[in-house]
Amino acid sequence: MKLLELKNVNKYYNLAGTQRYHALTNVNVSFEKGELVSIIGESGSGKSTLMNLIGGLDSDFSGELLVEGKNIGTFSEKELDRYRKNKIGFVFQSFNLIPHLSVLDNVTIAMTLSNVSKDKRVKRAEEILKDVGLEKHIHKKPNQLSGGQKQRVAIARALINDPEIIVADEPTGALDSQTTSQVLDIITDIARSGKLVIMVTHSEKVASYSSRVIEISDGQIVADKKGIDIDDLNVAEVSADTAEKDKQNLSFFSSIKLAFLNMKEKKTRNILVSLGSSIGIMSVILMLSIGNGVKGYFNNTMKNYVNPLVVEVNMPQDKSKSPLPADDPRSNMFSMMGSQTPFEEKDIEKLKGIKNVKSVEEGFNLISLGTNSVTYNDKKTAVMAVATISSNITSSNIKKGSLPKKDEIVLNEALAKKLGDDIVGKKITLNISIDEHSYKNDFTVSGIYSPGATTPMSDMDMTYVNYNDLKELLKNENYELKPTTMYLITDNKNYTEGIKSEIEKLGYGGSSQEIMTKMFTQMIDMITYVLAGISGISLLVSAIMILVVLYISVVERTKEIGVLKAIGARRKDIKRIFVSEAFLIGLFSGVIALGISSIIMMAANTVSNKAFGINVVNITPAYALFGVGASIIISMIAGIMPASKAAKLDPVESLRRE
Ligand code: ADP
Ligand code: MG
Numbered sequence: 001m002k003l004l005e006l007k008n009v010n011k012y013y014n015l016a017g018t019q020r021y022h023a024l025t026n027v028n029v030s031f032e033k034g035e036l037v038s039i040i041g042e043s044g045s046g047k048s049t050l051m052n053l054i055g056g057l058d059s060d061f062s063g064e065l066l067v068e069g070k071n072i073g074t075f076s077e078k079e080l081d082r083y084r085k086n087k088i089g090f091v092f093q094s095f096n097l098i099p100h101l102s103v104l105d106n107v108t109i110a111m112t113l114s115n116v117s118k119d120k121r122v123k124r125a126e127e128i129l130k131d132v133g134l135e136k137h138i139h140k141k142p143n144q145l146s147g148g149q150k151q152r153v154a155i156a157r158a159l160i161n162d163p164e165i166i167v168a169d170e171p172t173g174a175l176d177s178q179t180t181s182q183v184l185d186i187i188t189d190i191a192r193s194g195k196l197v198i199m200v201t202h203s204e205k206v207a208s209y210s211s212r213v214i215e216i217s218d219g220q221i222v223a224d225k226k227g228i229d230i231d232d233l234n235v236a237e238v239s240a241d242t243a244e245k246d247k248q249n250l251s252f253f254s255s256i257k258l259a260f261l262n263m264k265e266k267k268t269r270n271i272l273v274s275l276g277s278s279i280g281i282m283s284v285i286l287m288l289s290i291g292n293g294v295k296g297y298f299n300n301t302m303k304n305y306v307n308p309l310v311v312e313v314n315m316p317q318d319k320s321k322s323p324l325p326a327d328d329p330r331s332n333m334f335s336m337m338g339s340q341t342p343f344e345e346k347d348i349e350k351l352k353g354i355k356n357v358k359s360v361e362e363g364f365n366l367i368s369l370g371t372n373s374v375t376y377n378d379k380k381t382a383v384m385a386v387a388t389i390s391s392n393i394t395s396s397n398i399k400k401g402s403l404p405k406k407d408e409i410v411l412n413e414a415l416a417k418k419l420g421d422d423i424v425g426k427k428i429t430l431n432i433s434i435d436e437h438s439y440k441n442d443f444t445v446s447g448i449y450s451p452g453a454t455t456p457m458s459d460m461d462m463t464y465v466n467y468n469d470l471k472e473l474l475k476n477e478n479y480e481l482k483p484t485t486m487y488l489i490t491d492n493k494n495y496t497e498g499i500k501s502e503i504e505k506l507g508y509g510g511s512s513q514e515i516m517t518k519m520f521t522q523m524i525d526m527i528t529y530v531l532a533g534i535s536g537i538s539l540l541v542s543a544i545m546i547l548v549v550l551y552i553s554v555v556e557r558t559k560e561i562g563v564l565k566a567i568g569a570r571r572k573d574i575k576r577i578f579v580s581e582a583f584l585i586g587l588f589s590g591v592i593a594l595g596i597s598s599i600i601m602m603a604a605n606t607v608s609n610k611a612f613g614i615n616v617v618n619i620t621p622a623y624a625l626f627g628v629g630a631s632i633i634i635s636m637i638a639g640i641m642p643a644s645k646a647a648k649l650d651p652v653e654s655l656r657r658e
Pocket of ligand 2: 047048169
């Protein structure tokens with residue numbers, strides 16, 4: 001059985017329309033191990049076409065092309081890949097080394113595709129590079145080598161998987177005469193070691209080295225002559241083991257490494273793309289983390305702030321009574337403090353009638369900008385609010401001193417700070433103004449109030465007195481005080497939700513905390529919607545950007561893809577390399593997004609801590625992981641299309657690309 005036999009091979013190229021070009025006509029020829037065959041002929045005579053058929057790059061022909069008796073025209077794609085990987089070594093005129101890989105990596109790539117262990121790969125490559133005299137250059141990049149050296153690297157690459165057939169298409173075409181003879185020596189040695197070498201050449205001198213010279217003209221073999229005596233070539237027996245060498249495929253790790261090496265060549269581009277696509281992921285991470293931070297804050301505040309047995313009720317909001325115009329952003333703050341419309345007797349009766357309400361307390365909040373004040377040591381200090389004590393405030397809220405008894409007053413921390421640390425126990429005068437009448441009275445400071453958590457109201461100066469004290473004080477001046485806030489007391493905290501919904505049904509407003517919560521929730525919702533919008537759009541943009549960049553990469557690397565195919569890369573391997581690139585872009589942009597989000601988190605929390613004493617952003621490890629994971633997945637999805645395009649490229653076409 002011959003090593004290689006062509007029987008009646010015809011090759012047509014399809015041209016535009018129904019036209020066909022007959023590139024090879026009835027080729028009948030056979031080859032043996034240890035032959036060094038030169039194919040000569042005019043340019044355009046069909047030499048490369050023949051090489052591509054023998055090399056398994058093109059299986060679209062008629063007739064039979066038998067390798068060890070098997071017709072490669074009938075091979076499946078998988079068999080053809082394996083044939084190229086293990087039986088054939090390809091050497092090209094223009095070397096076709098992969099520019100971003102070192103000499104070592106270029107030579108071992110075919111083994112990498114077979115997932116051979118690194119030690120074994122390097123050992124084998126060193127052996128072969130030594131044979132071609134390049135052992136000193138293994139860590140150079142191709143552009144640091146001379147033409148002759150490049151071709152020797154390409155030969156080493158062709159030999160790495162120990163193929164039986166070496167196909168060389170004008171291997172010395174781009175070399176000067178001195179390097180030509182170096183390369184020819186190496187090629188002769190290869191044939192001498194028992195391999196079949198088929199080489200296309202234009203040069204008489206090169207042809208004179210061969211054991212056989214075949215001339216092609218117009219796609220037909222017109223001469224087949226013996227060259228130098230085959231007996232001069234000391235043919236070694238090739239090992240009989242020509243069966244499957246490797247069924248292993250490109251490993252995930254190797255394809256990541258290949259992708260990484262390529263991306264390193266285009267650092268700026270890849271950094272910019274990663275940066276661009278990180279914006280979407282960043283907003284996703286922040287979106288999740290803001291909601292989380294605020295939720296944490298509210299849980300905390302509500303627990304500290306509100307007595308669970310007390311339900312606060314306010315009259316429905318009436319912004320016209322606010323001391324600020326309705327469109328003043330601060331007017332929200334005042335509506336948080338409750339309406340200024342008083343409860344009438346019939347309102348109180350209604351509230352008392354709610355199921356599970358054991359008792360009610362009256363309350364009053366007087367809010368002003370500048371008209372209310374306290375005088376201490378003849379110094380007048382304006383207060384923002386004069387409120388009454390309710391069961392909502394327990395002694396645990398009093399930081400210093402105690403709850404106010406009759407004729408006593410409690411100051412909040414902000415006001416106490418202004419009046420001095422030793423204020424507890426001192427007498428101060430409270431000046432208030434209601435309906436354009438001024439009243440004043442002396443109170444003893446009994447304690448300092450602290451809500452337990454910092455709220456937007458913490459910075460306002462406030463005082464708290466007993467409702468009855470205030471009522472009595474005003475009665476003396478012939479003013480009848482009516483409550484603006486009611487507190488409903490129950491005896492089991494399981495009842496509070498029911499009471500709250502009953503209040504709502506009756507048309508009254510909830511507690512100031514609830515109004516505040518609502519306001520914040522609205523604000524957070526708005527931020528979340530904006531971020532969701534941004535992230536949605538920018539995720540789409542990132543996906544398209546990655547798509548475009550990978551398409552460009554495919555176009556740029558068409559030739560490289562052709563080379564990879566020629567040395568036996570399967571579609572899957574090519575696809576994997578490009579998907580790995582997408583994976584890396586996704587990983588980088590995810591990590592960048594995480595980094596920027598963390599910086600934003602720190603900045604935002606510093607600001608919000610100063611203003612409200614809370615951390616608005618809280619990136620948990622789960623969100624971080626989710627963000628990076630989503631980035632990788634989106635990127636890989638975007639990479640699928642370009643990767644498939646790369647995988648589908650025709651090797652012959654790709655190699656022809658300049
Ligand atoms: P050689 O290598 O001997 O110079 P080729 O084998 O490259 O010649 O080409 C042989 C003939 O086939 C040429 O006339 C060329 O124009 C034609 N040919 C090669 N490739 C194609 C193709 N893809 N489509 C159409 N014609 C082609
Ligand atoms: Mg050619």
